[in-house]
Amino acid sequence: MMEVSMMKICIAGAGAIGCTLAARLAQSGQSVNVLARGKTLEVLQQNGIQLSDIDGDYRVEVNVSDSAETLGHQDLIFVCTKAPSLTSMLKLIQPMLHAETIIIPVVNGIPWWYFQGIQGRFAGESIQAIDPQGLMSRLAPQQHLIGCVVFITACRDAPGVVTSTTPHLMVIGEIDHRMSERLTHVRAIIENAGIEARAVDNIRDYIWTKVAANLTSNPLSVVTKGTLEQIYGDTHLTPLVRTMFNEVLLTAAAYSARISFDPQTFMEQGAEMGAVKTSMLQDYEEHQPLELEAIGYAVLELASKVDIPMPATQNLLALTQFIADQCQP
Numbered sequence: 001m002m003e004v005s006m007m008k009i010c011i012a013g014a015g016a017i018g019c020t021l022a023a024r025l026a027q028s029g030q031s032v033n034v035l036a037r038g039k040t041l042e043v044l045q046q047n048g049i050q051l052s053d054i055d056g057d058y059r060v061e062v063n064v065s066d067s068a069e070t071l072g073h074q075d076l077i078f079v080c081t082k083a084p085s086l087t088s089m090l091k092l093i094q095p096m097l098h099a100e101t102i103i104i105p106v107v108n109g110i111p112w113w114y115f116q117g118i119q120g121r122f123a124g125e126s127i128q129a130i131d132p133q134g135l136m137s138r139l140a141p142q143q144h145l146i147g148c149v150v151f152i153t154a155c156r157d158a159p160g161v162v163t164s165t166t167p168h169l170m171v172i173g174e175i176d177h178r179m180s181e182r183l184t185h186v187r188a189i190i191e192n193a194g195i196e197a198r199a200v201d202n203i204r205d206y207i208w209t210k211v212a213a214n215l216t217s218n219p220l221s222v223v224t225k226g227t228l229e230q231i232y233g234d235t236h237l238t239p240l241v242r243t244m245f246n247e248v249l250l251t252a253a254a255y256s257a258r259i260s261f262d263p264q265t266f267m268e269q270g271a272e273m274g275a276v277k278t279s280m281l282q283d284y285e286e287h288q289p290l291e292l293e294a295i296g297y298a299v300l301e302l303a304s305k306v307d308i309p310m311p312a313t314q315n316l317l318a319l320t321q322f323i324a325d326q327c328q329p
């Protein structure tokens with residue numbers, strides 16, 4: 001393990017991704033604070049975090065609280081909630097911020113800060129689907145943010161107990177595309193925790209890549225209850241998936257994003273992942289809110305700004321929304 005200088009680190013949200021990160025960071029010698037609640041808070045206080053991943057099994061102690069005031073000022077906060085909980089978590093972490101605090105949202109979908117930190121036609125605009133009042137931008141101002149795309153597959157078996165069966169990769173980038181010293185430092189901290197970490201000057205390209213994957217599989221999985229092998233392999237579904245890929249790739253291209261895969265190869269690899277349920281199908285089955293705004297409606301909004309029609313995606317999102325609404329208590 002190489003030497004990296006210590007930072008005061010907090011994981012805000014102790015679910016599948018949060019526990020994976022917290023355990024790996026704590027295992028690497030970082031002192032990790034965790035902001036958690038309810039049953040997870042109790043379990044973490046009593047037993048710590050139990051993680052099984054491809055490198056082994058860990059049980060780690062972490063300093064955990066449901067009070068940001070108690071945890072105090074932090075240098076680095078990984079916000080690890082589902083997209084619908086992001087605003088409330090950004091409110092909760094306010095007491096932990098100091099002038100130099102870095103906030104890394106580890107959340108799927110188009111981020112609220114998409115038009116911040118860059119020039120161009122839409123510079124500084126809010127995304128209505130995610131942050132209509134600009135509240136998130138006020139709670140987590142641009143200078144605190146580093147963007148992130150997470151390629152970790154993790155499952156919370158029980159509160160504080162997480163299994164992950166794939167290699168870990170996190171891509172991080174400044175939202176204004178600078179290769180800053182703090183970016184290098186954070187990359188080293190993540191890498192030192194045994195998670196492959198890439199520091200990039202084009203984080204939005206990675207965001208589009210991940211959104212394309214999520215948008216073509218997650219909503220359709222809720223409608224069909226299909227697994228990844230069915231969505232990307234069943235000939236009844238693949239024409240629709242291909243059409244949605246084309247729509248999202250055209251939109252990404254209109255924002256000059258370079259996507260690093262071709263749809264055919266991606267679909268073949270997706271089908272090979274087997275009987276995997278998407279996270280959105282899992283949320284649906286657990287009656288949790290779906291990440292439709294960040295993964296779906298935000299993309300439609302971006303498409304309409306540049307006059308790209310996305311009829312197949314739009315129809316599928318409407319269908320998904322209808323099904324999700326039936327399941328609300």
Ligand SMILES: NC(=O)C1=CN([C@@H]2O[C@H](COP(=O)(O)OP(=O)(O)OC[C@H]3O[C@@H](n4cnc5c(N)ncnc54)[C@H](OP(=O)(O)O)[C@@H]3O)[C@@H](O)[C@H]2O)C=CC1
Pocket residue numbers: 012013014015016017018035036037038040080081082083085088089092106107108109150151152153154155156279291
């Ligand atoms: N899991 C995966 O394999 C992958 C996930 N992602 C993305 O990463 C993000 C995080 O996902 P994941 O870890 O799976 O989500 P989880 O639902 O497992 O975890 C979210 C955690 O946030 C906690 N939380 C939410 N609001 C609060 C709050 N106000 N106070 C305290 N805790 C709070 C939840 O607590 P509680 O349990 O009490 O509700 C939960 O423990 C999502 O955007 C997801 O799409 C990306 C790639 C893969």
Ligand SMILES: CC(C)(CO)C(=O)C(=O)O
Pocket residue numbers: 213214215217218277278279280
């Ligand atoms: C497995 C994958 C890539 C499917 O979109 C995913 O990230 C999810 O389930 O949310």
